[in-house]
Amino acid sequence: MFYGIMFLKYQERIDKGVWHMNINIQEKWNERINSWNVSLSGEIDIYNAPELKSSLLKLIDEKNGNIIVDCTNLKYIDSTGLGVLISALRRVKDYNGEIIINNLQPYIYKIFTITGLDKVFTIKVQE
Amino acid sequence: MFYGIMFLKYQERIDKGVWHMNINIQEKWNERINSWNVSLSGEIDIYNAPELKSSLLKLIDEKNGNIIVDCTNLKYIDSTGLGVLISALRRVKDYNGEIIINNLQPYIYKIFTITGLDKVFTIKVQE
Amino acid sequence: MDEINLKLPARPEYMSVARLATAAIANRIGFNIDEIEDLKVAVSEAGNFLINRYEDISYLTIDYKISRNRSILTSVKASGTKVPKGENKEDELSLFIIESVTDKVTKQTEEGIIKGFTILKTGGGHLEQGGSGICGKKGKGRRYVG
Amino acid sequence: MDEINLKLPARPEYMSVARLATAAIANRIGFNIDEIEDLKVAVSEAGNFLINRYEDISYLTIDYKISRNRSILTSVKASGTKVPKGENKEDELSLFIIESVTDKVTKQTEEGIIKGFTILKTGGGHLEQGGSGICGKKGKGRRYVG
Ligand SMILES: Nc1ncnc2c1ncn2[C@@H]1O[C@H](COP(=O)(O)OP(=O)(O)O)[C@@H](O)[C@H]1O
Numbered sequence A, B: 001m002f003y004g005i006m007f008l009k010y011q012e013r014i015d016k017g018v019w020h021m022n023i024n025i026q027e028k029w030n031e032r033i034n035s036w037n038v039s040l041s042g043e044i045d046i047y048n049a050p051e052l053k054s055s056l057l058k059l060i061d062e063k064n065g066n067i068i069v070d071c072t073n074l075k076y077i078d079s080t081g082l083g084v085l086i087s088a089l090r091r092v093k094d095y096n097g098e099i100i101i102n103n104l105q106p107y108i109y110k111i112f113t114i115t116g117l118d119k120v121f122t123i124k125v126q127e
Numbered sequence C, D: 001m002d003e004i005n006l007k008l009p010a011r012p013e014y015m016s017v018a019r020l021a022t023a024a025i026a027n028r029i030g031f032n033i034d035e036i037e038d039l040k041v042a043v044s045e046a047g048n049f050l051i052n053r054y055e056d057i058s059y060l061t062i063d064y065k066i067s068r069n070r071s072i073l074t075s076v077k078a079s080g081t082k083v084p085k086g087e088n089k090e091d092e093l094s095l096f097i098i099e100s101v102t103d104k105v106t107k108q109t110e111e112g113i114i115k116g117f118t119i120l121k122t123g124g125g126h127l128e129q130g131g132s133g134i135c136g137k138k139g140k141g142r143r144y145v146g
């Protein structure tokens, strides 16, 4: 009953297949603005950053658009994750695209500010 | 700005004075039903159970009423915390009162079931 | 087999650290929410038991042995068990809970004195019918107060 | 002075365990949300640096020394540093982040080889104006890509 519901929620997460890496990546192409909408939830770190990298590169290969990253549910990003974003940005810049990072939590934004990456990406912080 | 808000929220918690023990206890007397409404949030464990015990005993001393415990935001309770509830129940029973535990999370309810305490307290689980 | 060791002061204020570390490890190897909670509870109660029972424990060592088959063998051990405290009614409650939420518990004893616990918990990572849910364990229920 | 020791496999999948344990400790001694986050980031990046740089690390040891004045001195050390991996562009980024979010960082070196880090973080537990908030550290900002 109550328990069943909790389990079910968990089951859904497993079925999505990525939660065991503590991250969930969802993407959708938006033709009108020539952009990928990517939403990240969980923690991006040295363990799952490679997965994020291959996801982003696949998108870029599929369509040379901008990348709009929604970070409403992003809880953590480390240097490895930043490296992936930097690396993706390089590729996107090759075709004059941009990477826009939306709804960053303030304490994650801090990591971008510290490293000067706030000047490289277009960032909007959560209010 | 954004950061200021986060800090403020934290400051409020400190000002309430109990969050450093990972628990927050709020209480209110309800004359109509001759009961104390007590709401617990956080984790009750061997560290802060003594604090819960003295809070409950103080209430019982002040007014011999029933105790209605709202556990919507209770995240954890250990054997020490259960012991405090048992001990309070003994006193409350002395004047024919009862302890009602509301909105327990299912995984905390499980601890009550395992120990048979679900038959001793009146419990309502979160749906 | 991976191994993680945690050594911390045997004082009530550090039990929350033991719980969070335990939860992090169980989460990492794919335990589901319920299994994570169970192991957390068991480790925490093992610590409670030892802290409540002896005067002279200065630290607890918690060793996690992680197997490929998604099981964690956790040892919770006290650094000193020579000076017992008085009777504690919650000891029995702790033991009872540990046994109820894990697959196997062994007491580590020396000359009849409990020095620690070895706790086995295997994760399925998915819903086991009647397994570790509430219903499955209901039969073991026992009353503590009348 | 309390001490907590954590030893875990030096593999990417265990860094989340190191972070949660760190957060639990910092929370326990009264660090505020921001200070907890800072120490978590620093310990995590120290681990990243070591894992990224050497082939032959089998485990990391993380030792926390907790002082009454609400400061934590954390040592993150690698078990092996004889076989360096190739260049890694993120190493510099890790170092930069560690230095930015803590009060003091010392590299533990032997014969010029970095074996670990000693990280000092003092908590105030309350709002420090222009302290560890975003604004206070803005001046140190640096660009990584052009
Ligand atoms: N300036 C930088 N600072 C930190 N990390 C960087 C920087 N530039 C690149 N990186 C990281 O180094 C890796 C290699 O970058 P790049 O030259 O773009 O090659 P790749 O084709 O492997 O992505 C990237 O994955 C990125 O994580």
Ligand SMILES: Nc1ncnc2c1ncn2[C@@H]1O[C@H](COP(=O)(O)OP(=O)(O)O)[C@@H](O)[C@H]1O
Pocket: B080, B082, B083, B084, B086, B087, B088, B090, C089, C090, C093, C144, C145
């Ligand atoms: N049957 C029991 N099982 C487990 N713990 C109990 C039980 N009865 C009492 N306790 C615990 O033992 C402690 C002592 O109980 P009690 O006899 O009510 O004395 P006190 O006046 O100290 O509360 C209580 O705080 C309670 O935590």
